[in-house]
Amino acid sequence: MANKDKPPTWMNVDTALFVMSAGETKEDSALVCFTESKDKGKYVWKGELNAGSYNLLPFSTGCRLKKHSKNNFSDKSVELVYKTDTGELDLTSELREVLSEIFEVIDLDGNGLLSLEEYNYFELRTSGEKCDKDAWTVCKENFDMRKNQLTRQGFMELNMMEATEKDGDPADLWVTLESMGYNRMLELVEACPFQIDVYCEGTQPSMQPLSMDSKLLNQALQKSITSRFGAKALRGHDNVFIYTYRGDHRISALIANKVSII
Structure with missing residues (x-):
């Protein structure tokens, strides 16, 4: 595991939150503000x-999150499963700590439980498939649940089952961990966890998690670049303009071709 005295690598990742008005269609949505x-x-x-209603869109350039190919993996790899003195399989303390981190990331409403919807965001990320209601019923029968939601202990039990089903073969566990951005040393290097806090005076805001809309995010990003500074024509190309946003934590550029194609 990473040195606990050192800040995690993802603390240096540039992030931002775009606030967009929630129109009836994507075209009706407009960038209102963003964190700087x-x-x-x-x-x-x-x-x-x-x-009114607003879309809160988290963003990162991802410049500090580098995708590693399997050819670049280090030969070093921490153990995920071990045998106890009684010969039974168990998850290592390092893996339990990481699974607890993952649980907090996918617990979108922060209530300490995973609903079927929250768990399916995790399933889509790690396996590309959803857990249907029948499979969720099986989870209820085999893992710790409360209020029809998976507890942290139940989440540990589910991952324990994956390890014991294949006699301790960690292949499926590694698929899960790497899909969530961890390397073979259980360091989070390909993802950046975030939490959105909203404070209002005189009223209590209501928040609901939604799937990320890449088109809406691109729209917000482009508007954040073009709304602040004027465009400069590209030398030798009068119809091509470059917009540049310079903030304290990122520099972004957008190239626009003003030529009308008939």
Whole structure:
């Protein structure tokens, strides 16, 4: 595991939150604001918003998150499963710690439990398939549940089952861990966990997790670049313009071709 005295590598990842008005269609949505200032480990925006619904879109350039091919993996690999004194298989403490981190990431409403919807975000990420209601019923019968939701202990039990079904072969566990951004030393190097906090004066905001819409995110990113600074024509190409956004934590550029194609 990584040295606990050192800040995790993902703390250096640039992040931002775009706030867009929630129109009836994507075309109706408009960028309202986005975080630019940073307070310790938090990216912050403070201001006034009219009453209504908004899409909160997390963003990172990903420049510090490098995808590693299997050919680049180190020969070193931590153990995920071990045999106890009684000969039974168990998860290592290092793996349990990482699984606990993953549990917190996919627990979108922060209630300490995983609903079927939350668990399916995890399943889609790691296996590409959803857990249907019948499979969820099997989970209820075999793993620790509360209020029809999977507990942290139940999540550990589910991963334990994957290890014991193949006599301790960690192949499936590694698929899960690598899909969530961990390397073979159980360091989070290909993903950046985040938490969105919203504070309002005089009212209690209501938040609902939704699947990320890449088209809406691209729309917000482009608007954040073009709305601040004027465009410069590319030398020798009067119809090609470059917009550049320079902030404290990122520099982004957008190239626009103004030629009308008939």
